[in-house]
Amino acid sequence: MGLLTIIKKQKEKDHEIRILMLGLDNAGKTTIVTSVLGLPISKVSPTMGFEIKTVNHGGYNLNIWDIGGQTTLRGFWGNYFDKTDVVLWVIDCLSMERLDESFAELRQKVIEQDRLVGLKLLILINKVDLYEGGISELVLQITAILQLNEYVPDRSSWEIFPVSGKSGFGIEKVLDWIVENERNE
Numbered sequence: 575m576g577l578l579t580i581i582k583k584q585k586e587k588d589h590e591i592r593i594l595m596l597g598l599d600n601a602g603k604t605t606i607v608t609s610v611l612g613l614p615i616s617k618v619s620p621t622m623g624f625e626i627k628t629v630n631h632g633g634y635n636l637n638i639w640d641i642g643g644q645t646t647l648r649g650f651w652g653n654y655f656d657k658t659d660v661v662l663w664v665i666d667c668l669s670m671e672r673l674d675e676s677f678a679e680l681r682q683k684v685i686e687q688d689r690l691v692g693l694k695l696l697i698l699i700n701k702v703d704l705y706e707g708g709i710s711e712l713v714l715q716i717t718a719i720l721q722l723n724e725y726v727p728d729r730s731s732w733e734i735f736p737v738s739g740k741s742g743f744g745i746e747k748v749l750d751w752i753v754e755n756e757r758n759e
């Protein structure tokens with residue numbers, strides 16, 4: 575049995591899932607985590623380094639690593655992938671003018687560095703509570719722009735979810751997906 579298999583089996587036994595949250599500053603990562611924890615989101619401020627929070631969902635401990643997205647912090651992102659099971663890449667759908675910047679960072683700092691090998695990637699389209707168009711159209715639009723099929727050919731390794739850290743919309747589905755996926759591994 576290889577070392578990776580042993581680590582994986584041990585983690586399954588422990589029912590631990592390590593989640594890494596990345597994305598541009600202001601995308602809403604900390605707000606999403608705060609909402610998952612059931613805490614007031616009014617107290618959220620920009621993350622200057624990183625914070626780890628743990629929440630239980632479906633019998634699993636989800637260890638969520640919430641990393642600051644400001645430009646000066648992005649150079650450190652590479653330090654956090656070790657032992658990660660799932661990457662949540664958060665996008666702010668109210669700042670579509672920053673989509674290019676977001677996807678360029680996703681490609682340069684994650685995909686092209688081969689960080690996704692063995693991991694799952696979930697794209698969270700956040701702030702849909704204030705989005706004025708149709709949400710399913712938005713998801714289709716972003717899916718088409720992102721072209722994840724090209725970069726992550728294994729279709730079972732990635733998914734795109736519309737969410738709102740503010741209202742809580744869609745968050746349960748994301749957590750369910752993560753736990754279900756782990757069970758089926």
Ligand SMILES: Nc1nc2c(ncn2[C@@H]2O[C@H](COP(=O)(O)OP(=O)(O)OP(=O)(O)O)[C@@H](O)[C@H]2O)c(=O)[nH]1
Nearest residue numbers: 599600601602603604605620621643701738739740
């Ligand atoms: N309307 C709306 N606003 C949101 C939502 N999620 C976050 N925000 C707002 O977006 C701003 C940034 O949220 P944060 O959670 O601090 O963003 P972040 O991605 O953690 O930012 P960094 O820590 O700098 O990387 C805050 O003013 C939040 O209130 C959402 O779902 N809907």
Ligand SMILES: [Mg+2]
Nearest residue numbers: 603604620621
């Ligand atoms: Mg933050």
